[in-house]
Amino acid sequence: LVNFVRVEVQAPREKPAVFAVGMRHAGPLGRCRRMLNPVLISRSRFEMGDGVVLRNGKLIYTYPTQPQPELLAAPDVPYKGPFVGSELDLTNAAPHCLVKYTVPAGQRAVLDFKMPYEPVPAGDERAKAVIRASFDEYLQRCVNFWRDFLARGVQIELPEAKVVDTYKANLVFDAIARDKVGGQYIVKVNEFQYDAFWVRDGSYIVAAFDTYGYHKWAEQGLEYFLRYQQKDGIIYQPPQLDGWGQAPWVFGQHFKLTRDVAWARRVYPRLARAARAVLD
Numbered sequence: 001l002v003n004f005v006r007v008e009v010q011a012p013r014e015k016p017a018v019f020a021v022g023m024r025h026a027g028p029l030g031r032c033r034r035m036l037n038p039v040l041i042s043r044s045r046f047e048m049g050d051g052v053v054l055r056n057g058k059l060i061y062t063y064p065t066q067p068q069p070e071l072l073a074a075p076d077v078p079y080k081g082p083f084v085g086s087e088l089d090l091t092n093a094a095p096h097c098l099v100k101y102t103v104p105a106g107q108r109a110v111l112d113f114k115m116p117y118e119p120v121p122a123g124d125e126r127a128k129a130v131i132r133a134s135f136d137e138y139l140q141r142c143v144n145f146w147r148d149f150l151a152r153g154v155q156i157e158l159p160e161a162k163v164v165d166t167y168k169a170n171l172v173f174d175a176i177a178r179d180k181v182g183g184q185y186i187v188k189v190n191e192f193q194y195d196a197f198w199v200r201d202g203s204y205i206v207a208a209f210d211t212y213g214y215h216k217w218a219e220q221g222l223e224y225f226l227r228y229q230q231k232d233g234i235i236y237q238p239p240q241l242d243g244w245g246q247a248p249w250v251f252g253q254h255f256k257l258t259r260d261v262a263w264a265r266r267v268y269p270r271l272a273r274a275a276r277a278v279l280d
Contacts, residue, residue: 001117001176001191004135008110011103021113022072022098023053023060042086046097048079052131053097058119059127063099064111072098117191146172153213171212174205178221185220199228199236199243203250210250210257218254219263225251226270233277248274 011017071079210218235247
């Protein structure tokens with residue numbers, strides 16, 4: 001995942017406009033909202049230049065070099081070269097690595113920023129792809145991808161557009177949160193604070209894929225549930241004791257909608273074991 005952000009700045013006729021962007025690891029309450037992985041900012045090394053910002057040799061975000069920005073290590077502290085956070089007494093909540101643009105009076109500037117979801121090593125092909133990526137090209141590719149995805153599922157038409165848009169948006173978010181690790185497809189709650197799989201939540205997400213016609217996605221997701229079948233036969237995630245009812249239910253829902261007998265014969269022994277364990 002990559003965040004593409006376009007900012008359009010129109011300076012008034014009377015005076016120039018100033019726009020700046022920077023980063024910080026955590027919000028005002030000290031909690032990291034972007035990534036839960038802890039980073040010690042005071043010991044991190046930062047580099048800026050040629051349209052990229054690096055932390056410990058990894059790409060954090062890119063910025064446009066035209067119009068030419070002023071580079072700041074921290075607010076009101078000009079960037080003079082690579083620095084370590086402790087040299088500026090940076091805390092996790094302190095803004096740093098800022099780029100500041102001044103747009104002349106009456107003129108307009110379009111500024112495109114890109115930020116990978118996870119920091120990427122600067123020499124990695126993924127980092128190079130992010131740097132090369134065109135906002136307009138990837139916007140169109142993104143639109144085309146999701147239009148094609150939504151066209152393959154159930155089509156809902158209602159007079160109230162907001163209802164239909166809400167359905168589409170939720171389906172897209174569920175799809176974005178799906179991961180493929182090795183040969184396993186994992187349905188997760190989201191890509192941020194709840195970037196993980198839960199039997200309970202995953203059941204509803206898989207049911208949504210099935211309900212709206214994405215049966216292959218549902219089947220792929222169900223395979224991962226079986227990894228959580230415990231020694232007693234019940235499918236759940238210790239220490240959480242819920243989900244043992246939702247799991248057999250969503251397997252049953254998938255069969256009701258697909259009538260895939262071959263699939264049912266394959267998973268039946270595992271589900272029968274779960275059912276017997278619950279009854280016992």
